[in-house]
């Protein structure tokens with residue numbers, strides 16, 4: 001475990017060069033992503049911190065909200081899977097899911113739990129500037145009349161799951177790279193081999 005701790009520390013310092021945007025999920029138990037509109041540059045990370053309940057962050061197309069993007073396009077997209085907070089909370093940890101932004105294409109996102117998407121639990125990364133109809137407001141309006149489809153396991157992936165002990169939700173959308181090494185480090189844990197070393201217990205020890 002010593003070795004993996006050293007490795008993670010090394011990765012975290014590398015990661016501090018890359019900006020990580022923090023989006024809190026279900027702040028105050030609400031059906032929200034906060035902030036729900038961010039602009040992120042290629043290479044940057046977006047880390048979702050699940051604060052309550054049992055939610056997902058799942059990619060759809062603009063035209064078909066609440067349905068996995070793979071159903072309506074050739075993109076695989078990403079899906080965090082369900083992130084029940086209670087189990088981690090009892091260990092003082094918060095589940096996270098971190099994606100890397102590869103380009104400036106818009107990413108339309110929803111929660112696949114129950115009717116959360118229909119009820120407005122949606123967000124956008126890189127809302128397009130060139131098409132005035134493709135706004136978060138219009139996406140939310142379409143979602144209100146949609147029907148949630150659960151992604152199968154095939155679309156789980158595209159991001160990295162983890163935990164942090166100190167949610168940085170007090171500065172939503174803030175620059176986690178400078179304020180929270182733990183958050184930025186989690187963003188860099190993209191190698192599954194490394195990540196499996198980071199059991200919840202090890203994570204707790206590491207971030208004490």
Ligand SMILES: *[C@@H]1O[C@H](CO)[C@@H](O)[C@H](O)[C@H]1NC(C)=O
Nearest residue numbers: 026027028029030032033034
């Ligand atoms: C959560 O509660 C705090 C304090 O009342 C408030 O400032 C914040 O806007 C709330 N967040 C959301 C997403 O509603």
Ligand SMILES: *[C@@H]1O[C@H](CO)[C@@H](O)[C@H](O)[C@H]1NC(C)=O
Nearest residue numbers: 069070071072073074075076
């Ligand atoms: C998606 O795949 C289909 C079938 O392979 C193809 O006809 C279509 O052109 C592709 N669309 C895009 C946007 O690449």
Ligand SMILES: *[C@@H]1O[C@H](CO)[C@@H](O)[C@H](O)[C@H]1NC(C)=O
Nearest residue numbers: 054055082083084085113114
């Ligand atoms: C989270 O929600 C999913 C989908 O509704 C459900 O299958 C799963 O059992 C829930 N997990 C917990 C711990 O409640």
Ligand SMILES: *[C@@H]1O[C@H](CO)[C@@H](O)[C@H](O)[C@H]1NC(C)=O
Nearest residue numbers: 129130131132133134135138
């Ligand atoms: C925007 O929506 C309006 C009303 O549905 C439509 O008439 C218009 O063509 C759309 N504009 C674009 C750029 O898609």
Ligand SMILES: *[C@@H]1O[C@H](CO)[C@@H](O)[C@H](O)[C@H]1NC(C)=O
Nearest residue numbers: 081150151152153154155156
């Ligand atoms: C999910 O993955 C498991 C294990 O790989 C597989 O047995 C199961 O059939 C998959 N379920 C769906 C809905 O694809």
Ligand SMILES: *[C@@H]1O[C@H](CO)[C@@H](O)[C@H](O)[C@H]1NC(C)=O
Nearest residue numbers: 078099100101102157158159
């Ligand atoms: C960025 O590219 C990586 C590697 O191809 C992929 O795993 C990831 O899902 C992509 N990110 C997004 C947001 O699609």
